[in-house]
Amino acid sequence: MSAIITLSLLAVLLLYLGLFKAKKALLPVSLLGLLAAIVLYSIQWDTDAEPLYSGMVLFDHFAVAFSILSLFITGLVFLLSRDYFDSISEHVAEYYALIIFSLTGALLVVSFHNLAMLFIGIEIMSVALYILVGIRKRDFSSNEAALKYFLMGAFSTGFLLFGITLIYGATGSFDLTEIKNYLIANPHSISPLFYSGILLLIIGLSFKVGAAPFHFWTPDVYEGAPILITTFMSTVVKTAAFAGFLRLFLTCFVPLQDFWAPVLLVITVLTLFIGNISALAQQSFKRMLAYSSISHAGYMLFGILSIGAASAGAIFVYSAAYSIASVVAFAVLILVKRSRGSEHFEAFNGLAAKNPYLAFTLSVAMLSLAGIPLTAGFVGKFMMFSGVLANYHIVLLLLAVLNAAMGIYYYFRVIVAMYFRPADREEVTVNANYKAVLFIGALLTIAIGIFPSLLAGWL
Amino acid sequence: METVVTNLQGVPINHYILFCSIIFAIGVIGVLIRRNVIVIMMSVELMLNSVNLLLAAFSAYKGDASGQVFVFFVMALAAAEVAVGLAIIVMVYRNTRSVDINALSRLKW
Amino acid sequence: MTDLIWIVPLLPFIGFLINGIGRNILGKPLIGIIGSGVVFVSFLLSCCLFSHVYDARQAGGDGAFTVPIFEWISAGKLSVGLSFMLDPLSSIMLLIVTGIGFLIHVYSIGYMSHDPGFGKFFSYLNLFIFFMLLLVLGSNYIVMFIGWEGVGLCSYLLIGFWYKNEAYAGAAKKAFVMNRIGDLGFLIAVFLIFTTFGSFEFSSIFPQAAGRVSGDGTLLLITLLLFVAATGKSAQIPLFTWLPDAMAGPTPVSALIHAATMVTAGIYMIARSNILFTLAPVTLQIVAGIGIATALLAAAIALTQNDIKKVLAYSTVSQLGYMFLGLGVGAFTGAFFHVLTHAFFKALLFLGAGSVIHAMSDEQDMRSMGGLKKKLPITYITMLIGTIAISGIPPLSGFFSKDEILAHAFVQNKVLWVLGFIGALFTAFYMFRMLFLTFFGEFRGSKEQAHHLHESPGSMTFPLIVLAILAAFGGLLNIPAALGGGEWLAHYLEPVFAASTAKTGEFHLEHGTEYALMAASGIAAIIMAIWAYGTYVSKKTVPVADGAERSLLSRLSYHKFYIDEIYDALIVRPLNKLSVFLYKVIDRAGIDGLVNGLGRTAEESGKGIRLLQSGNVGFYIFMMVVGVIALLVYGLIKI
Amino acid sequence: MSVFYFVAFLSIFFALMTIFTKNAVHSVLYLVITFFTFTIHYILLNAQFLAVVNFIVYMGAIMVLFLFVLMLLNLNKDTEPLKSNLIKIIGVIAGLCLVVTIAGSLKLLETSNPVVLKDPGIGLVSNLGKVLFSEFLLPFEISSILLLTAMVGAVLLAKNETKKI
């Protein structure tokens, strides 16, 4: 909890720093704050987890692991922000603060133990993002993305809320333990409200994770938002949403698996196919990544579909791998866009000849996203597949395999562009922060790929 | 006042749910059929409010106060959302001179 | 003594290595000496070995020695050793291979002296001798197969020796491929043998086989397959067409490989496996039938050929047919005897033809020759001896061997004899036709050729003379009992064919009948020779030009019964068409098209599905609502 | 009892008016009335404090904000381009389907227990306050972050940027 408080204070501090025009201090202070939060979380690791504050939050291993992951990724995103926000606006401090706010929301989402906390967490996360997506105020795409995101987000919030209400109507409580107890106490006379509540919660959460058919905002918003915000959205926010999703289902709804699993199954398959097939036809790297994030949501849904003791670990590793790779990919995209002004695949042509380092790290990221062994992405996929097979969804896995093969095609397009398509271009200048992020990203991707125990042992 | 209230206690909980569902659906319809962003936002408010009422009804039905407390959070959210939403609308309007959602289709495919 | 048997094949192999590696360093004389020398030493050793076997035979033993060298392949129960077997049959083959091989090496020194590929040629020849020796000496089917394929390789290399000529290279390929068809039969036969008898070793297989009943189905299959192999190597119907084309190689090659040794490998192999064939009478009938058919067909073609080597080539095919006829009618000794005599006279004839070609500045068309007997006296006389021998005119060698075969055929089946007799008539006619066209009458070639005409050098005439002597007197080796001969060869080979003889019983023919047969064929051959003299010397007929009108039969014969064309139309061209079809239609368009189609389908559907992402919020929300309703309907059903 | 049904009817009626009125300003006004009927519902449920808050927050603050923005952007004309009738019909049908499916999946047409106020006092300020500041203290505090976010964001977005992109 102290970490969350630290972050809230950090955000306020940043606002003040902005007020006093201490721009130079913003980045170091934010990073320090994140570091402090990570340290605070790590200290909590070994303590026995009990629901705190009248059962509002629970900092168990699950929460701590996902929190640290979110903090770490946010740190990477911050590293990338050098020179980035400056080009957008003078109010850099506010942006930092908003990102921290959104992060706070994410941390709440991963550690909630009461539907009220889930709701508030999600909303903090989302409201901050509505703003961040629109911070390029003169940019039509950014405007449009913000408005679309806001409208659809608000709309889906209604369903989420309706769902929470119905659950409340059935059980009389928002507390996860109480809800679980209700299920245990009435195994045969569960109120219909409860069932519909689950369905509506699935709808609300599917929207947040970008699963079909509630994914429509994802490509447009990811494309329209400033790249750095897209990075944050597709990594931290998605991870947190999944963690929340999983936490809710893992704690409460496991006994009703027979009821909701078919629904999720259909959603998963739809998500996989829509994400992958649409990604095949993209010309913009950024938009391709957006669709790819949809398809990854499909893979991560496997973790919830085959819910069990191993799901948490699987989703954790998967989202870590996916997030790290995405950060690298978006970082390179920022650089390329800066030098060429385009987000299309053609903009990457011949990159390997001039910037072998960039090309190499991006390739590692793409291989990881595609799930090639010796990268973190493979470990994630492997754990997901293991989980699914343990539940004997062999047909589903065959579909997943088909999709994974399709994935190769579009992930490799950028590799093909970088390495195999010659083009006249100048060397892209890369500042130290970017170099560091790319290095860390590639290194971690490979390290986790080779020694998955680094992460897999956490949960 | 007391008597009026007690008189009303005979309403089955199902009717509350049905009523709120209808209002919720009206909100959804509003979102679907209007093009004015502000009206769409109002429809969303309608949806949120129907949920609020349902929460209150359940709260009363269960004799549990947390439902009514939850309504506060929803209201806080509604306020925050409206503030942000209207800010976005204003921003968009400055650029496009329109609040028509159909004008927003540059990002696609 | 027999322990050193491995030296015999090793020597030519060493010669191959030295000549192969040093072909550009060593001088031509040295190469010639090394190349012939190793073969000569082998020949001497072979003589020693022969005498060894001979002594053993004289002592009453069967004269068979097996010498294992090392284990070559082993997998499970299957074990193949590289080991040699020396017995009467192989000892004679040894002598033929090394002896005639040596002579031809010597001949080649002269014949090839102007060729830039001199060293290569000798190395190939040595390699051939090596493989041929392996084939002959192998104590099991696998070593035999090594030699079998190895000589095929050398044949390929030597036919295509003048590789710059695309047609020659093609002929080489044709020879190799046709041989390979037979080889497949060989290999499968070997598998069958292994599964039936559990071994590849002759010494283990034949005794077991002897215990089987006649007409055994497995044996039938085995022998048929072996016979397929033999048709490939020994140029029988339907796989004979490569042999005439093989004349593309230098003439010594034709003499050595395509007349004296390699092509007789099929006969050797069947003689070696005689017990298997004896127990498969159906196969024997087929062998006889194919043999006589080939003999007649080839003889008929030879009647009208104008290329001196082509005539000899078809004659070889025809004579090989006789040998198969001999095998088919159970005259194993006779067939082998014919191998022996044929080796002498056919090598002689080819070398003689080579001498002529050499003198004619590489002209091979007999229509441009004539009247050469004065210019090339030694060649003429030796070739005359060869011609008489092959025509079956007594008392030269061919008469005896051919007669033995025909006598057996007569006992077996009169029709076979009649056909064989007709074949013999053809033989006499076309051989004398060749002789007369070449050496008699006026010279028909160009002035320049006339100017260059000369007798060949000593290195070429010496082998001719030696072979002429052998061709003349080779028949003495097995003079039939009817003529008071001792049938030395038959006795010597007895243990090899003992088991077969035991099954079929002794060959028996009235002396009177035998005299009649001999007389018939001898006289007939002389008549044909005279007829040929009448036609080509007295009337001075010269074969018509290529494009000229011919009678139907003549046309068929001249065009080799269109067999090459038929094969081309029935096999080669359909296969080529099939190849293109499979590649373009099935592989590229079909299977690959399917694979690519899957990819394209995905991409196209991507283009379709992304249209869902219309950019319109209203539509998005509508889709969401549809999703919501779908979920709730599910709930409605499920709860 | 019949009061509930009467007010519910009014709510639905004005809600429908809200979404079907062409003029946006009228929509806002109908929405205000709808929210007023909601306030009555809260009172009927004996949730007085909620009723008051609803009255103030929604009808007061939020609705005024809407009106303010409408006026600011000068959108009080009948100029809103309406969607085609087809889309409208589809939208309405979809909405009706939604009602039917919600109702069906919640088994709303079966008889159920009437609302009985087990504890008539829960809607009172003091009781709510106790719950809010004990059990729900954390979310209450946290929601301040939400509001802060919204505040910062709204200011940030609505402010005219001086710097060119």
Place this chain on the structure above:
Amino acid sequence: MDNLFILIFIPVVGALVLALTGKSASAKTLALLFPLLSLAYSLSFLFHFVPDASMQFEQQVPWISSLGIQFHVGIDGISLPLVLLTNVLVPLIILASYGRKYKGDFYALVLFMQAGLLLVFTALDAFVFYVGWEAALIPIYFICALWGGENRIRVTIKFFIYTFFGSLLMLIAIIYLHLQVPGHSYELRSFYQLALDAPTQGWIFWAFFIAFAIKIPIFPFHTWQPDTYTEAPSAGTMLLAGIMLKMGLYGLIRWLIPIAPLGVAAYGQLAIILAVIGLVYASIIAFKQQHIKRVVAYSSIAHVGLMAAGIFAWNVQGLQGAVIQMVNHGISVVGLFFVLDIIAQRLGTHDIKLTGGLAKPAPKLAAVFLIIVMGAIGLPLTNGFVGEFLLLVGIYNYGLWYAVFAGLTLILGAVYMLRLYQKTMLGETPEQNARFKDIAGTEVLVLGIIVLLVVGIGVYPKPLLHLSEAAVSQLINQVSLK
């Protein structure tokens, strides 16, 4: 002393060093040094190997303990020949590429691939196997796509997706098996002990089979292969054909058949039929190819079809033949592609019509080429014969008619190979080919070694056969006991 980890990591270290030193001039020397080191070290394994059925030099450390994954490797008589093959061919291939302007990155990829291959051939844990399987794929993709011909991008991506799809199917099967093992392990041995019912083994069979069949490739999963072989740079083609496709065959022996014997019982016949069809089909297609590399590409399909059929026949001869033929084919095909590379490099064309008559200007090349061709068509006393003979015996033991059709390779192989030889080497030398330079320097060295191997194994194959004999018999017994 004989540490398999070190053997596997030598190339990895080499790859890293080369990747970092990048464009330095010493890249070539370094690139040769590491594989030679690897080769020398693997000889130590050869000398200490006891040719019995046991698994030797086993090394095992926990890798991902939470999933029960061990980094478990070992060598037995079946893997040793392949390990040796890999370690012999990689230096040869690197030497063969000396004539080209490759830099450190290229060699790094080659070495990285070597590590992957070694991992595949030594893995005793299914996860390790899978990782090696894919790890070998990435570098070859880059090699082909970076230095390949005109259509390389399209062709290589198809190759990659195709093979990747197959291996994912295998991954599913592996995970499934893992879940069936009591105590959830990925150990090969525990997979062997599973007794699954026939339908399960049936689909396990297909999952593995498709993965392997794509890689080998077996008809009708082969269409990526001719394209890739033709488009890839020669070193890539050599790696692909020489070593990589052995992964699939090795997988059949080590993984598919012992794990799913009932599946093999049900569908093995179909597999053999496919393999034999592919053999005849590819041979016939090879007749008329105009692109010289394509001829060898299709010939390769034919050859591996024979090997696959021999493996599915599942008897000592067939398996022994497959093991030795894997080695032989590797050697021959590397030689063939190298010769074709030399030709194509100097003439600047792959068109069979434009080559020809090269025997005159380049007699050494012609001689070497001839020996390699003879090895490829299985002439006795060359390596090819030993393998083909044993394979045909094995197939024959399975069924006469299979052997007859498989034996057609003898004939058809001679047809297309001799055509290739004839069209490139023989005939009149066209003017533009007259100044063709004969082989020299490293080319002689590489081809010389290959020729020595071709003839050496052909004349005295026993030591090589001896290595695998016990292991093969043991494997067969083990499966037949099930």
